Amino acid sequence: MEATDPEMERALLTILEETTAGDPMSPLRWTSKSATRIAEELSRQGHPVSHATMDRRLRTLGYSLQANLKTKEGTAPPERDAQFRYINEQVRKFQARGDPVLSVDAKKKERVGEFKNPGRTWRPKGTPEEVNIYDYPDLGEGPAIPYGVYDVQRNHGFVNVGMDHETAEFAVESLRRWWRLVGRRHYGEAKGWLICADGGGSNGSRRRGWKWHLQRLADEVRKPVTVCHYPPGTSKWNKIEHRLFSQISLTWRGQPLVSYEAVVNLIGNTRTATGLTVKAMLDRSQYDVGEKVTDEEMRGINLREHEVHPKWNYTISPH
The missing domain is CATH 1.10.10 (Arc Repressor Mutant, subunit A)
Structure with a gap:
């Protein structure tokens, strides 16, 4: 062809x-x-x-x-196609001026310890990895919560592995760590960021904490942050799902996640023939699942809703 x-x-x-x-x-x-x-x-x-x-x-x-x-991922709203077109327009605009386009999401929570991990891997014959017979949580070290930031232009993934709870603060902290460790080296002169995220979860379009913590991040980096949410029931269209998370699952397939160090190392060793590279780090911080953002705090957010589907598309600028 x-x-x-x-x-x-x-x-x-x-x-x-x-x-x-x-x-x-x-x-x-x-x-x-x-x-x-x-x-x-x-x-x-x-x-x-x-x-x-x-x-x-x-x-x-x-x-x-x-x-x-x-x-099938559920009933799609009638605005779905229009939102996908708008996301693609925003992606092209940000890419044209060399600004970062970031696909973000939290990967499935994993149990850390000598538990069976589905799949098979090559080992010497007759030497399978031994794991616990029972999958009781108290036999392990705790949960691993991988939150990913996928840089679409550079085909690079950053994963912040949490040990506590998946909250809006944790999601934004993952973006902050991406910026400090990776992003500002490549996008120091960028005029802004574009974040493509699911409509639910810790980075959901209705999460007050997500927007409030993004405001703090925008103030720190002195750049506007534009967010476009995927419509309900379309999470698999988020690029991070098939460009990063599927590859991580292949990397640790059949290997028990015996420690947090093993989780971070396996994620960091993820590579593909198309050039994907991944950096991972452990986040030992504790996050409050009961955090409340008041109406007054929400009014203090410098948020501009877009004309197209304003609840799904908005820009938060520094104060």
């Missing part, structure tokens, strides 16, 4: 970039467009190709046919 039309591959990747979802526990990816629809779109753009050729190319790129049962 590339040999006959060198522009077709770029056009194809642009289409897929905006319509790709994935499984955070495996490298499997899927697209909301069929091979036929993609072939039709490429033909409209001046790149005629058959749906059979497109089907083969999608498989080469790691895509798989998915049954409805496997991909």
Whole structure:
């Protein structure tokens, strides 16, 4: 395909970039467009190709046919497509001026200790890793809560591994650590950040603590922070799921997470043939699950809602 039309591959990747979802526990990816629809779109753009050729190319790129049962994530609101278009517009705008585009989320909580971890790994014959027979929590060290920050432009992941609770403060602290350890070295002159996040969880669109702590972060870094939330029921479209979390799951597949050091090291050793690198660190801080943000504190946030879906898209600027 590339040999006959060198522009077709770029056009194809642009289409897929905006319509790709994935499984955070495996490298499997899927697209909301069929091979036929993609072939039709490429033909409209001046790149005629058959749906059979497109089907083969999608498989080469790691895509798989998915049954409805496997991909349905709940009833999507009617505004979903418009929000995806807006997110893609924002991503292109920030990338064009060299500002960071960050995909964020918390990975599934893991138990640290000699517990069985699903999957298999290569070991000398007859020497399986021995783990506890029972999975009682008190037999382990505690929970590991990986919060990821994926830099879309640089294909780089940063993971802050918490030991306490997944809170809004923890989510923002993960962004702060990304900035101090990685971000400011590459984006010191950036005019602002774009954060793409799910609509729920510790970084949810309705979480007061998320916005309040983001205000403090914006004040510290002296840069506006723009947030675009994915619509309800579309978490698998968040790039961090299939670009970072699925690869981490492959790295520690079949290996007991016997200590926090092992968790951090396994995450940090995650690599892919496409150039993904990951930095991880342990967060020993304690986070208050009962934190309340008052109405007065909310009024003090320098928040500007966007015209398009204002509850899902907003910018918090420094005071």
